[in-house]
Amino acid sequence: MENNNSKKQQTAKSRERIYKTAVSLFxxxxxxxxxxxxxxxxxxVNLSMINYFFxxxxxxxxTILDNFFSGYLAIxxxxxxxxxxxxxxLEQFITASVNYFDEQKESLIITISELPxxxxxxxxxxxxxxxxxxxxxxRELCQPQGEGNFQPIPPTCLAPTLTSLMASRxxxxxxxxxxxxxxxxxxxxxxxxxxxxxxxxxxxxxPYKVKEKPNSLTKKVGKSC
Amino acid sequence: MENNNSKKQQTAKSRERIYKTAVSLFxxxxxxxxxxxxxxxxxxVNLSMINYFFxxxxxxxxTILDNFFSGYLAIxxxxxxxxxxxxxxLEQFITASVNYFDEQKESLIITISELPxxxxxxxxxxxxxxxxxxxxxxRELCQPQGEGNFQPIPPTCLAPTLTSLMASRxxxxxxxxxxxxxxxxxxxxxxxxxxxxxxxxxxxxxPYKVKEKPNSLTKKVGKSC
DNA sequence: AAAACCATTAAACAATCGTTTGATTAAGGC
DNA sequence: GCCTTAATCAAACGATTGTTTAATGGTTTT
Numbered sequence: 001m002e003n004n005n006s007k008k009q010q011t012a013k014s015r016e017r018i019y020k021t022a023v024s025l026f027x028x029x030x031x032x033x034x035x036x037x038x039x040x041x042x043x044x045v046n047l048s049m050i051n052y053f054f055x056x057x058x059x060x061x062x063t064i065l066d067n068f069f070s071g072y073l074a075i076x077x078x079x080x081x082x083x084x085x086x087x088x089x090l091e092q093f094i095t096a097s098v099n100y101f102d103e104q105k106e107s108l109i110i111t112i113s114e115l116p117x118x119x120x121x122x123x124x125x126x127x128x129x130x131x132x133x134x135x136x137x138x139r140e141l142c143q144p145q146g147e148g149n150f151q152p153i154p155p156t157c158l159a160p161t162l163t164s165l166m167a168s169r170x171x172x173x174x175x176x177x178x179x180x181x182x183x184x185x186x187x188x189x190x191x192x193x194x195x196x197x198x199x200x201x202x203x204x205x206x207p208y209k210v211k212e213k214p215n216s217l218t219k220k221v222g223k224s225c
Numbered sequence: 226m227e228n229n230n231s232k233k234q235q236t237a238k239s240r241e242r243i244y245k246t247a248v249s250l251f252x253x254x255x256x257x258x259x260x261x262x263x264x265x266x267x268x269x270v271n272l273s274m275i276n277y278f279f280x281x282x283x284x285x286x287x288t289i290l291d292n293f294f295s296g297y298l299a300i301x302x303x304x305x306x307x308x309x310x311x312x313x314x315l316e317q318f319i320t321a322s323v324n325y326f327d328e329q330k331e332s333l334i335i336t337i338s339e340l341p342x343x344x345x346x347x348x349x350x351x352x353x354x355x356x357x358x359x360x361x362x363x364r365e366l367c368q369p370q371g372e373g374n375f376q377p378i379p380p381t382c383l384a385p386t387l388t389s390l391m392a393s394r395x396x397x398x399x400x401x402x403x404x405x406x407x408x409x410x411x412x413x414x415x416x417x418x419x420x421x422x423x424x425x426x427x428x429x430x431x432p433y434k435v436k437e438k439p440n441s442l443t444k445k446v447g448k449s450c
Numbered sequence: 451a452a453a454a455c456c457a458t459t460a461a462a463c464a465a466t467c468g469t470t471t472g473a474t475t476a477a478g479g480c
Numbered sequence: 481g482c483c484t485t486a487a488t489c490a491a492a493c494g495a496t497t498g499t500t501t502a503a504t505g506g507t508t509t510t
Contacts, residue, residue, distance in 0.1 A: 014457080028343040032257035036498060046459055049498065086431055113338045116399040118253040127403035132403055141431060153420060153431070156401045157394065157412050164393030165386065172385035174341040178352035179359055179381060187382050195378060195386075204425040206311055206366060206378070241489080261468060271489055276469065278487095 015053045017043040017098050022060045027106035031061055031114055059113070062125055068107040069129035075100055076133060080140035089140070091197050098166050105170040112167055134159050165196060240278045242268040247285045252331035256286055256339055286339070287350055293332040294354035300325055301358060305365035314365070318421050323391050323418050330395040337392055359384050390421060 021043035025034045036057050040047040054060045101108045112120035115126070138155035169192055187195070199203055247266035250259045261282050265272045279285045304318035324332045340351070363380035394417055412420070423430055 027341065027366055030339070030342050032253060032255050035496075037496085046457095047498095048460090048500085049458070052457075057498065059412065086399065089430075103261060109341050112396070113341065114255070115396065116252065116334050116338065117255050117258065123400070123403060126400060130397075130400055131404045134401075154410055154412060156404060157417065157420070159395035160393040161390065164389045168385045168389030169382065170338070171340060171389060172355075175348070175351060175355055176359075176381045176385065178348060179356045185379055187379060192382065195382070199425070200429040203428045204315075206315075260466075262466085271487095271491090272468095273470085274488070282468065 014043075014045050014049055018050055018053060018060070019063065021104045022040050023064055023110065024116075026061065026064065027109045031110070058119075058121065061110070061122065064110055065122075065126060065129070068104055068111050069126075069133075071100060071104070072097065073114055073129065073132055076136045080136055086091075086141065087201065090200060094162075094166060094200070095193050095197055098169075098189060100198070101167060101170050102189050105173070108167055109174075112164075112171060130159075133163075137162075157207060213220070238274075239268075239270050239274055243270055243278060243285070244288065247288055248331045248335065251286065251289065251339075252334040256335070257351055283344075283346065286335075286347065289332055289335055290347075290351060290354070293329055293336050294351075294358075296329070297322065297323060298354065298361070301361045311366065312426065315417055317423060319387075319391060319421055319425070320418050323394075323414060323421070326392060326395050327414050330398070332396050333392055334399075337388075345442055355384075362387075368438060390424075 017185075019038060022034070022039050023040060025042065036050050039045055039060075040050060050057065050060065054063060075096045076093065079096050080089055082089060111126075114122070117123070134155045137159040141158060142152060142155045169189075238414050243264060247259070250264060250267065261275050262272055265275060266286075275282065275285065280290060300321045301318065304321050305314055307314060336351075339347070342348070359380045362384040367377060367380045367383060394414075396413075420430075
């Protein structure tokens with residue numbers, strides 16, 4: 001043949017084009033609102049290729065979810081484990097996760113936005129991943145509690161809270177672009193990470209409305225240490 | 226007529242049945258995945274009634290979004306304004322918002338999950354609400370900064386962060402029900418509010434892995450004061 | 451060269467989609 | 481009692497949905 005690429009390489013190209021196109025379209029319009037013909041046309045492949053490679057339209061979604069979740073779970077396992085103090089482990093977890101979210105923001109949007117929907121097949125698929133995530137959070141963050149037993153946050157609450165907190169920038173990102181009031185400079189991802197880490201360490205740092213006591217001026221909201 | 230209800234009352238009943246059914250179905254399956262016939266059958270009204278009352282299927286969604294957003298914005302305006310210190314205003318805002326989310330969790334899920342999608346009509350509709358919300362947060366939380374100019378979080382970052390934080394319980398709620406590991410007792414809404422307020426005031430309170438200093442046992446993650 | 455395998459294609463499948471139409475019913479104002 | 485207005489209904493509109501089929505071209509294996 002006159003082409004260097006083998007047939008298998010071209011196949012990989014087609015499969016990957018479908019995948020990337022689907023990620024982009026699902027994130028933009030949602031899973032249900034995206035038709036297989038739209039995917040096929042945008043990816044410039046034949047309609048049947050989608051079912052050929054992924055079995056069904058839902059199969060494409062499952063693949064996206066698996067890819068995203070497995071990466072996220074790997075980060076949690078790696079960064080939250082260890083003997084270091086909980087403070088620095090959490091910081092490393094947040095840093096790695098937010099960067100991961102930034103790289104895969106479209107898959108993140110799909111994973112979160114398509115969350116509560118009621119397709120038994122998809123929901124159980126996601127519950128399996130979520131269960132593993134909750135177990136890691138429970139083992140590494142919630143479980144190592146002293147016998148003081150001080151207000152134990154259940155992992156089924158903590159894991160969503162952390163994830164939702166880190167994802168907010170990307171979840172609301174597309175909407176905030178359309179808002180763009182005057183006084184809003186966008187934060188870069190590095191600063192955003194610092195804000196989150198600070199918030200989880202010391203509380204939300206907000207400037208006071210200047211009052212009578214100027215010494216407590218720039219402290220965090222709650223209390224000054 | 227033999228019925229006490231006037232015609233207008235019956236109409237209100239039909240309109241309301243459509244509305245409530247749509248809220249429930251949209252939250253469960255998503256907007257695009259829910260058909261008008263499914264709404265009509267579930268609400269036990271004729272198919273044409275939906276377009277008769279709401280103009281279109283999209284009109285139902287807009288009504289839901291307007292209802293939810295206006296309530297949320299009213300809370301923000303009421304609770305975040307005033308001369309009280311930022312600390313207690315934030316606490317009151319969170320308390321009222323989380324309770325509001327709890328009452329309208331289905332509308333919350335719709336509003337958030339359907340967020341980034343690319344329907345120009347809907348997106349601009351939401352951007353208008355979001356812009357007002359951002360302005361309130363900017364005026365009441367971000368703007369009153371001392372001349373110290375201490376790490377100003379832009380409102381387009383803070384507003385999503387707060388909203389996302391408060392919503393996490395309800396966004397991930399349906400999924401977490403399917404997870405239910407053994408050691409996870411669910412928090413009631415009141416305790417959940419306390420956790421959030423504490424987090425924003427002092428940082429995330431997590432039990433230390435017991436080390437040498439038992440007095441700093443139950444302190445927050447970051448530092449002990 | 452024959453056989454097996456894989457990727458690709460056009461065409462058609464039945465089902466469902468959101469919306470519109472025109473007729474029918476019953477209520478309230480005069 | 482007449483007229484206007486509003487609510488409800490069955491039926492149909494064309495368009496699009498996800499999936500399947502059978503045939504074809506090219507590559508690799510035997």
